[in-house]
Amino acid sequence: MSTDALKGNRTFDIDYDNDVFLKDGKPFTYMSGEIHYFRIPRIYWEDRLKKVQAAGFNAISTYVEWSLHEPSPSVYHFTAEADIVEFIRIAERLGLLVILRPGPYICAERDLGGYPAWLLTVNPKMQFRTSDPSHTFFVSRWFKMLWGQLQPMLYGNGGPVIMVQVENEYGSYPVHDLNYLLWLRDLYRSYVGNAAVLFTTDGPDTQFVNRGKIPGVLSTIDFGPVSTSPAKLFEPLRKIQPKxxxxxxEFYVGWLTYWGEEFSRSSIPPILKTMKDMIALNISFNCYMIHGGTNFGFTSGSGSSKHYQADITSYDYDAPISEAGDLTDKYFAIKDLIAGEKNTSNNKNEEKETPKGDYGEVQLKPLISLLKSPIGRDPVYTLFPITMEAIAERYGFIAYTTTIPYETQDPSVLQVNVRDRAQVLINEVEVSVLQYTVINETPLPSDVTKGKKLTILVENMGRRNYNLLSDCTKGIISNATLDGKLLQNWSIVGYPLTFDNISRLDKYARGSIMSPSVNFPDPSPAFPAFYTGTLNLPEDEPAQDTFLDMTGWGKGVVFINNHNMGRYWHIGPQRTLYIPKIYLLDYPHKNRIMILELHFTAPNQTVRFISKPLLSLKDKYDEPKVLSKSASRSKWSLSSLRSKSQKDVEK
Incomplete structure (x- = not known):
């Protein structure tokens, strides 16, 4: 029989009368693991997928991140780390079926829930997740490009994709735009047809399921380990979808972590109990996450609660396969359970941990203050502050500078609303810190007088990834006042810290290009400041994955060979950044380390490459215990800027 004929006989659909999926006409139940290609270096895709398959799963699930694939309007990216088709093909070669979740909203603890931030430049008032025409226009355009790549991957077309999710937990929000859901369903159908099953996902609550349900689309739910029978969690669903x-x-086998919290961990026995019960009840499930990976660069999102909460760089998620791809006790427990339930052999010969590099300390040296560095965008001049997106910036930092035009009071009070976190500087010396939803006003020192330069440097720490995604613009989001009087005439400079930005700064540091206005290096730059150093790997071995320990440093961003590895922050819990070997150069090449530090350095200005992650506040690894003198002299207290939960963690 020809290949085309075989493909023509492939079907994946639903037998509603008997409450089962039918794969090629036969009843089918899947056990899936969630794994995101956009959080894993491409060189590790096959390794991670093999580990999922070896655990006994017959499928994987992944979101599709729009912002990765269309980083700028009409500029599309489907190669290298964005080659989703190759990711799916690797899964297929390993015998894994695939569940796709293309959103366009995906949550996923990613910046703007996976939407590209340039949409906020096109229309800062865009109503995401609705039938707002400015929203649906770009979704339609994106899907046309995306499905041109993905249609051959659908099961009915010969590929491994059996299920396609429409939107994502739409029922969690009180705004219910049924017209949008119907429009999105029809858009999906125009590309998927009968080649895969469309489904929705919502929490196990009658209101959630009812608001998220789309006529003609299978409704599913998500929940973590439960002490009762999982069947009870499906009772609200059965009231709305009887068959x-x-x-x-999303069966939660781990959980996310915010800065300032303790690292989230999930107990293994309740996970095993609920999995065993679901298997006995023929419930298909997807373990979220089977492998979490890393939010490299500025891709982390933020939560939605009373206080702004930014997601940490690591997306380890306490998953069965660790951030660095190592196999945990949770992995082996789940593997044993699946083998026992399926009555299959259990190969226990896997290597639990891959070798890691313990490369030791690296001495860093000051390079230049951020505000004096020649990598800022050209200034934009405005009467009043405008947002980051209004000047076509998306990530990183943005500096607002004005001259104080009048004599100030004593004490003088600055009031301004920022997203997300801002350093207040007078003549480029930090005097205070502001933070979104925590503090929007601050007294200034008595020597702040007329004619001095006021700079408000705002950090975008990650756009909201949850809820309706309103109010997600960054920078200064209101007028600024000093002693109740409006401040005007601002110079606005963006510092996106792209690969090209940092590469250029690195060339200045090495003297391969000269700056006409800045002398490199500056031996005592004002914070925020860049620090640089080099790492030579051992001569007799290739590069290995490693972890960069930032204990003792304040808050900032790490670049390895000009690649953005993500944010660090001394409030924890994360103190190490995962550095995959793909970003390191073998001997005799020098690995360039560059750090943007916002507040203070470790006492000896060193960092250390170690072989174990420090993701919990309780983790130990011979850490330094003393902060630098510059930290102790700081005129502000971080603890005063944090929510109560963050303070409690630090105690």
Whole structure:
């Protein structure tokens, strides 16, 4: 029989009368693991997928991140780390089926829930996740490009994709735009047809399921380990969808972590109990996450609560396969359970941990203050402050500078609303810190007088990834006042810290290009400041994955060979950044380390490459215990800027 004929006989659909999926006409239940290609270096895709397959799963699930694939309007990226088709093909070669979740909203603890931030430049008032025409226009354009790549991957077309999710937990929000859901369903159908099953996912609550349900689309729910029977969690769903297969589309085997919290961990026995019960009830499920990976660069999002909460760089998620791809006790427990339930052999010969590099300390040296560095964008001049997106910036930092035009009071009070966190500087010396939803006003020192330069340097720490994504613009989001009087005439400079930005700064540091206005290096730059150093790997071995320990440093961003590895922050819990070997150069090449530090350095201005992650506030690894003198002299207290929960963690 020809290949085309075989493909023509492939079907994946639903037998509603018998509450089952039918794969090629036969009842089918899937056990899936969630794994995101956009959080994993491409060289590790096959390794991670093999580990999922070896655990006994017959499918994987992944979101599709729009912002990765269309980083600028009409500029599309489907190669290298964005080659989603190759990721799917690797899964197929390993015998894994695929569940796709293209959103366009994906949450996923990613900046703007996976939407590209340039949409906020096009229309800062865009109503995401609705039938707002400015929103649906770009979704339609994006899907046309995306599905041109993905249609051959659908099961009915010969590929491994059996399920395609429409939107994501739409029922969690009180705004219910049914017209949008119907429009999105029809858009999906125009590309998917009958080649895969469309489904929705919502929490196990009657209101959630009812608001998220789309006529003609299978409804599923999500929940973590429970002490009761999982069947009870499906009772709200059965009131709305009496027939059809039961699916837990996000079975939480770990959980996310915000800066300032303790690292989230999940107990293994409740996970095993609920998994065992779901298997016995023929419930299909997807373990979220089976492998979390890393939010490299500025891709982390933020939560939605009373206080702004930014996601940490690591997306380890306490998953069965660790951030660095190592196999945990949770992994082996789940593997044993699946083998026992499926009555299959259990190969226990896997290597639990891959070798890691313990490369030791690297001495860093000051390079230049951020505000004096020649990598800022050209200034934009405005009467009043405008947002980052209004000047076509998306990530990184943005500096607002004005001259104080009048004599000030004593004490003088600055009031301004920022997203997300701002350093207040007088003549480029820090005097205070502001933070979104925590503090929007601050007294200034008595020597702040007329004619001095006021700079408000705002850090975008990650746009909201949850809820309706309103109010996600960054920078200064209101007028600024000093002693109740409006401040005007601002110079605005963006510092996006792209690969090209940092590469250029590195060339200045090495003297390969000269700056006409800045002398490199500056031996005592004002914070925020760049620090640089080099790492030579051992002569007799290739590069290995490693972890960069930032204990003792304040808050900032790390670049390895000009690649953005992500943010660090001394409030924790994360103190190490995962450095995959793909970003390191073998001997005799020098690895260039560059750090943007916002507040203070470690006492000896060193960092250390170690072989173990420090993701918990309780983790130990011969850490320094003393902060630098510059930290102790600081005129402000971080603890005063944090929510109560963050203070409690630090105690």
């Amino acid at each position: 059809g297969p039961l699916v837990n589309s």
